[in-house]
Amino acid sequence: MKLVMAVVQDIDVDAVMGALTEAGERVTRIASTGGFFRQGNSTVLCATEDKRVDNVIAVLKKVCHRRTRLIPVSLDPGEAILTSGAYTEVTVGGATILVFDIERFAQI
Amino acid sequence: MKLVMAVVQDIDVDAVMGALTEAGERVTRIASTGGFFRQGNSTVLCATEDKRVDNVIAVLKKVCHRRTRLIPVSLDPGEAILTSGAYTEVTVGGATILVFDIERFAQI
Amino acid sequence: MKLVMAVVQDIDVDAVMGALTEAGERVTRIASTGGFFRQGNSTVLCATEDKRVDNVIAVLKKVCHRRTRLIPVSLDPGEAILTSGAYTEVTVGGATILVFDIERFAQI
Numbered sequence: 001m002k003l004v005m006a007v008v009q010d011i012d013v014d015a016v017m018g019a020l021t022e023a024g025e026r027v028t029r030i031a032s033t034g035g036f037f038r039q040g041n042s043t044v045l046c047a048t049e050d051k052r053v054d055n056v057i058a059v060l061k062k063v064c065h066r067r068t069r070l071i072p073v074s075l076d077p078g079e080a081i082l083t084s085g086a087y088t089e090v091t092v093g094g095a096t097i098l099v100f101d102i103e104r105f106a107q108i
Numbered sequence: 109m110k111l112v113m114a115v116v117q118d119i120d121v122d123a124v125m126g127a128l129t130e131a132g133e134r135v136t137r138i139a140s141t142g143g144f145f146r147q148g149n150s151t152v153l154c155a156t157e158d159k160r161v162d163n164v165i166a167v168l169k170k171v172c173h174r175r176t177r178l179i180p181v182s183l184d185p186g187e188a189i190l191t192s193g194a195y196t197e198v199t200v201g202g203a204t205i206l207v208f209d210i211e212r213f214a215q216i
Numbered sequence: 217m218k219l220v221m222a223v224v225q226d227i228d229v230d231a232v233m234g235a236l237t238e239a240g241e242r243v244t245r246i247a248s249t250g251g252f253f254r255q256g257n258s259t260v261l262c263a264t265e266d267k268r269v270d271n272v273i274a275v276l277k278k279v280c281h282r283r284t285r286l287i288p289v290s291l292d293p294g295e296a297i298l299t300s301g302a303y304t305e306v307t308v309g310g311a312t313i314l315v316f317d318i319e320r321f322a323q324i
């Protein structure tokens with residue numbers, strides 16, 4: 001068994017949950033916050049059989065979309081009101097995916 | 109050291125935290141959401157010595173209870189109001205338990 | 217790639233996020249609750265290259281501070297109002313750090 005842990009954008013997470021569930025996978029979602037934007041996103045956990053990991057990743061690829069976000073040039077979480085108009089584009093990934101080996105799996 | 113990660117029902121989580129703490133374990137709880145019911149549950153993290161993993165699992169077995177939930181036959185999160193009266197029974201486990209090897213553990 | 221997972225005190229988490237981001241790391245934060253105090257803390261996730269783990273831990277050491285908390289002698293989460301005045305000191309760590317091996321890492 002492997003754990004697929006993926007940080008995804010909130011805008012995609014309902015589709016992620018639905019697609020994985022429809023594929024017969026069990027999935028759990030956790031609300032999280034990104035360290036750079038300091039905005040909400042989601043961390044999705046999907047423990048599955050080794051042979052199904054490729055499919056879980058394929059589903060994530062299909063459903064999660066990269067987007068470009070404009071952020072103020074001097075990104076300072078303390079600076080809520082912008083005094084200058086300078087922005088830069090940052091690409092936010094569809095998903096950051098981590099796969100871990102599960103040593104022991106039990107459902108009780 | 110191993111990490112025991114368990115998804116448990118909210119109705120059992122206070123008992124889980126209390127029982128593990130009383131057993132001398134350290135435990136952290138995270139609010140989570142199930143992909144199927146789209147309802148709140150909890151993900152509990154307990155990092156412990158290899159030889160104590162069996163006991164942590166035994167505590168979870170004792171304190172977490174399987175329950176049967178009635179859900180509408182056409183489970184569609186978008187369909188808030190039921191037009192038909194057809195239900196099906198779904199068993200929700202006491203706990204889904206994943207054990208991981210911790211490569212390095214430090215308390216600072 | 218390794219996952220550094222650290223439970224830190226909420227009072228330190230903004231500094232943790234800022235310091236790790238400034239060090240070029242990507243980091244995700246999750247709101248969590250301690251099993252003993254039943255109070256909020258944060259679980260920080262930082263997936264990074266093997267050779268950068270030591271630096272991530274060094275940043276956590278620098279930014280997270282141990283503190284002493286006074287708690288009522290008969291810590292009973294159900295007892296909100298204290299009838300006696302007996303307290304004991306509990307040391308809360310700067311951080312509890314777990315490092316896991318990531319079998320597969322992908323950004324899509």
Ligand SMILES: Nc1ncnc2c1ncn2[C@@H]1O[C@@H]2COP(=O)(O)O[C@H]3[C@@H](O)[C@H](n4cnc5c(N)ncnc54)O[C@@H]3COP(=O)(O)O[C@H]2[C@H]1O
Nearest residue numbers: 007034035036037092093096237240241242243244262263
């Ligand atoms: N230290 C830094 N220096 C320069 N640019 C930075 C940076 N940290 C993040 N960014 C950029 O900002 C985007 C949003 O990052 P955030 O930390 O809010 O939100 C992140 C974070 O919550 C999570 N994440 C990504 N990689 C991670 C990792 N290695 N470990 C833990 N969480 C990660 O996934 C979200 C999206 O990440 P993604 O890489 O697609 O997109 C990132 C990346 O393009």
Ligand SMILES: Nc1ncnc2c1ncn2[C@@H]1O[C@@H]2COP(=O)(O)O[C@H]3[C@@H](O)[C@H](n4cnc5c(N)ncnc54)O[C@@H]3COP(=O)(O)O[C@H]2[C@H]1O
Nearest residue numbers: 021024025026027028046047115142143144145200201204
């Ligand atoms: N391998 C895994 N990886 C990650 N998280 C896992 C997991 N196995 C279980 N979980 C988590 O534990 C909760 C209870 O799962 P359980 O299998 O006991 O009870 C499940 C199961 O009986 C059923 N179910 C879940 N997904 C299904 C699916 N794709 N097809 C059919 N039935 C499903 O609905 C119940 C509630 O599921 P829900 O998703 O709301 O909530 C799940 C989910 O949050």
Ligand SMILES: Nc1ncnc2c1ncn2[C@@H]1O[C@@H]2COP(=O)(O)O[C@H]3[C@@H](O)[C@H](n4cnc5c(N)ncnc54)O[C@@H]3COP(=O)(O)O[C@H]2[C@H]1O
Nearest residue numbers: 129132133134135136154155223250251252253308309312
């Ligand atoms: N092995 C582990 N696995 C999972 N999570 C872990 C962990 N070790 C620490 N944590 C997390 O880090 C927080 C701080 O733990 P620390 O050991 O520094 O500081 C702890 C410790 O000094 C004490 N403590 C915790 N559990 C205890 C127990 N079963 N018996 C006696 N003292 C306990 O109370 C402080 C606050 O604990 P609290 O549970 O509220 O909050 C804990 C918990 O959320």
